[in-house]
């Protein structure tokens with residue numbers, strides 16, 4: 001299933017016992033949709049591509065701006081004004097030609113979720129607004145796709161994994177509610193440290209690989225919180241809301 005070139009490329013992770021050749025084969029068979037090719041998406045795309053996820057679909061309606069370059073290192077000055085999804089997919093192909101990329105220059109909505117997500121095995125959401133995050137969550141619950149959700153503030157980051165269609169497992173709306181107009185994290189207003197975006201996007205990529213290949217302690221139903229103002233890490237459980245309009249049974 002893996003060519004000699006692939007075995008050579010992925011040798012350093014294949015020799016990790018908890019991952020192994022079986023993990024590599026699972027990654028190659030996987031299809032990850034990345035919503036948002038921004039501060040979280042750029043490092044996530046980088047490491048998921050380099051690790052050998054078979055198919056990566058990048059969904060982002062936005063274009064590269066100069067103020068993105070401080071924390072979105074797949075983009076350069078020459079890309080300003082270009083669609084992020086396309087530029088990120090081209091950069092990903094340079095990182096690993098074995099990966100099959102698709103780029104969609106749209107916002108994910110209830111209307112296009114089915115077309116965009118197709119046979120996705122996991123969604124990694126690093127987008128910058130609640131409206132899209134809530135649409136992604138609805139699609140993930142309805143289509144029974146694991147949702148790896150990552151977000152950042154100026155110094156804080158959060159990563160969680162949701163299996164909201166399961167009777168005992170929360171969805172993203174169980175944590176944040178269903179109001180798209182609530183106060184949220186907005187980089188344009190709060191600011192963000194670039195390396196924090198790299199750290200949380202990379203952590204999201206690693207948790208996506210864990211979710212797809214199954215080693216160690218699963219993140220499902222838990223929220224990992226990083227506070228890099230004072231360098232504190234903690235993890236809390238997320239309860240399923242019995243009244244959640246998205247995932248209640």
Ligand SMILES: [Zn+2]
Pocket residue numbers: 164170171172173174175241244245246247248
């Ligand atoms: Zn829910």
